[in-house]
Amino acid sequence: xxxxxxxxxxxxxxxxxxxxxxxxxxxxxxxxxxxxxxxxxxxxxxxxxxxxxxxxxxxxxxxxxxxxxxxxxxxxxxxxxxxxxxxxxxxxxxxxxxxxxxxxxxxxxxxxxxxxxxxxxxxxxxxxxxxxxxxxxxxxxxxxxxxxxxxxxxxxxxxxxxxxxxxxxxxxx
Amino acid sequence: xxxxxxxxxxxxxxxxxxxxxxxxxxxxxxxxxxxxxxxxxxxxxxxxxxxxxxxxxxxxxxxxxxxxxxxxxxxxxxxxxxxxxxxxxxxxxxxxxxxxxxxxxxxxxxxxxxxxxxxxxxxxxxxxxxxxxxxxxxxxxxxxxxxxxxxxxxxxxxxxxxxxxxxxxxxxxxxxxxxxxxxxxxxxxxxxxxxxxxxxxxxxxxxxxxxxxxxxxxxxxxxxxx
Numbered sequence: 001x002x003x004x005x006x007x008x009x010x011x012x013x014x015x016x017x018x019x020x021x022x023x024x025x026x027x028x029x030x031x032x033x034x035x036x037x038x039x040x041x042x043x044x045x046x047x048x049x050x051x052x053x054x055x056x057x058x059x060x061x062x063x064x065x066x067x068x069x070x071x072x073x074x075x076x077x078x079x080x081x082x083x084x085x086x087x088x089x090x091x092x093x094x095x096x097x098x099x100x101x102x103x104x105x106x107x108x109x110x111x112x113x114x115x116x117x118x119x120x121x122x123x124x125x126x127x128x129x130x131x132x133x134x135x136x137x138x139x140x141x142x143x144x145x146x147x148x149x150x151x152x153x154x155x156x157x158x159x160x161x162x163x164x165x166x167x168x169x170x171x172x173x
Numbered sequence: 174x175x176x177x178x179x180x181x182x183x184x185x186x187x188x189x190x191x192x193x194x195x196x197x198x199x200x201x202x203x204x205x206x207x208x209x210x211x212x213x214x215x216x217x218x219x220x221x222x223x224x225x226x227x228x229x230x231x232x233x234x235x236x237x238x239x240x241x242x243x244x245x246x247x248x249x250x251x252x253x254x255x256x257x258x259x260x261x262x263x264x265x266x267x268x269x270x271x272x273x274x275x276x277x278x279x280x281x282x283x284x285x286x287x288x289x290x291x292x293x294x295x296x297x298x299x300x301x302x303x304x305x306x307x308x309x310x311x312x313x314x315x316x317x318x319x320x321x322x323x324x325x326x327x328x329x330x331x332x333x334x335x336x337x338x339x340x341x342x343x344x345x346x347x348x349x350x351x352x353x354x355x356x357x358x359x360x361x362x363x364x365x366x367x368x369x370x371x372x373x374x375x376x377x378x379x380x381x382x383x384x385x386x387x388x389x390x391x392x393x394x395x396x397x398x399x
Contacts, residue, residue, distance in 0.1 A: 102227045104196045109234040142194045149201040162194070 002030045002043050005120045009047060012116075013054035021046075027083075043117070044074045051113060059113045066107040073106050073114035081121040089125055093137045096122070100139040104146070111150060119147045123157050131163060175250040175259025179213045184260075188214075189222040191254050196228070198252050204244035206252055207232045213249055312369040315347075317362065317395035320381060320388055325357040332387040333361055339380045343371030362394065 003021050022031050032040040040046050051059045061067030084092060106114035126144055134141045145162040177184040199206040211232045218225035235242065250259035322332055329351055337346050347364035354360050374393050381391045
């Protein structure tokens with residue numbers, strides 16, 4: 001999974017030569033064998049390295065505040081979203097729904113790496129949601145639908161159908 | 174299409190609803206559509222219109238590159254949810270006829286104007302009459318409800334009678350059957366067709382669960398748009 005994410009990130013960044021990855025441990029932590037330096041361990045570390053290599057620093061945030069927010073969400077993705085239990089799902093979606101209420105992207109107004117990786121991370125949760133739940137978490141659904149249609153992000157994940165007409169319209173958000 | 178009067182609270186409310194499940198007015202990237210609507214709004218939406226406010230702030234961040242955003246600006250009436258007209262004041266491109274600045278050499282008399290106005294009125298009336306004759310499309314849904322009794326001693330025929338006694342405009346009851354749940358308890362599965370505008374599942378649930386003596390709970394088993 002993590003390796004797939006990294007390779008589609010490479011494609012998005014337009015990196016020519018594909019890197020070689022291996023995995024480490026039970027949790028299959030991705031490792032990048034660096035030619036001139038020690039190997040890079042961990043999804044976020046490798047992803048940040050790729051972004052820097054592609055000279056797209058704006059993907060990590062364009063000001064100090066958004067850089068911090070991006071890092072925070074990347075960390076959230078790896079520590080909280082990966083391997084979350086069934087009970088956590090509701091809390092995660094609820095929190096995220098509240099967070100995204102006044103934001104278009106994870107880090108405010110610009111697309112960042114946080115969107116990419118939160119998208120990959122939350123995809124398995126969204127796939128399982130019922131129509132009613134998707135409506136309940138309308139901000140998450142809107143953000144998700146936005147990212148899955150975001151130009152340039154070619155992700156290997158199947159698209160999730162998002163209904164536009166409200167069925168349970170009496171529920172207010 | 175349109176948002177009503179974007180300068181009024183009601184127009185912003187329409188915008189808020191429209192933006193609840195999308196990030197931009199059109200598509201998935203900022204475009205001239207956003208700029209057009211943004212320019213029509215005089216002040217930032219209030220905090221209770223969270224979706225409109227989020228969009229407003231987001232588009233504001235593109236202010237410096239406003240003119241380079243893709244797409245072509247269209248009149249406001251081209252955007253927004255269907256079924257709402259655009260009434261924003263001063264938004265329509267001024268297609269007014271020339272004012273009387275020119276000196277009218279031939280002195281067109283006012284009678285002619287009155288004639289033209291009358292003709293226009295007549296045509297409008299004709300158009301309105303034609304429009305009203307066209308049957309509006311009514312959105313309907315078929316709903317399958319599960320009504321559960323309290324225990325195996327609940328009189329299911331009485332329960333069904335109660336449910337069917339609910340009469341509402343735009344509600345038609347369909348077939349029903351009893352489905353065994355276990356321990357001799359059966360639930361009533363009943364179908365109905367509703368007009369979306371008039372009857373919602375919430376209203377149905379409210380009415381059905383009002384028969385407290387028989388009904389323990391009610392669920393929507395299936396919901397299909399027709």
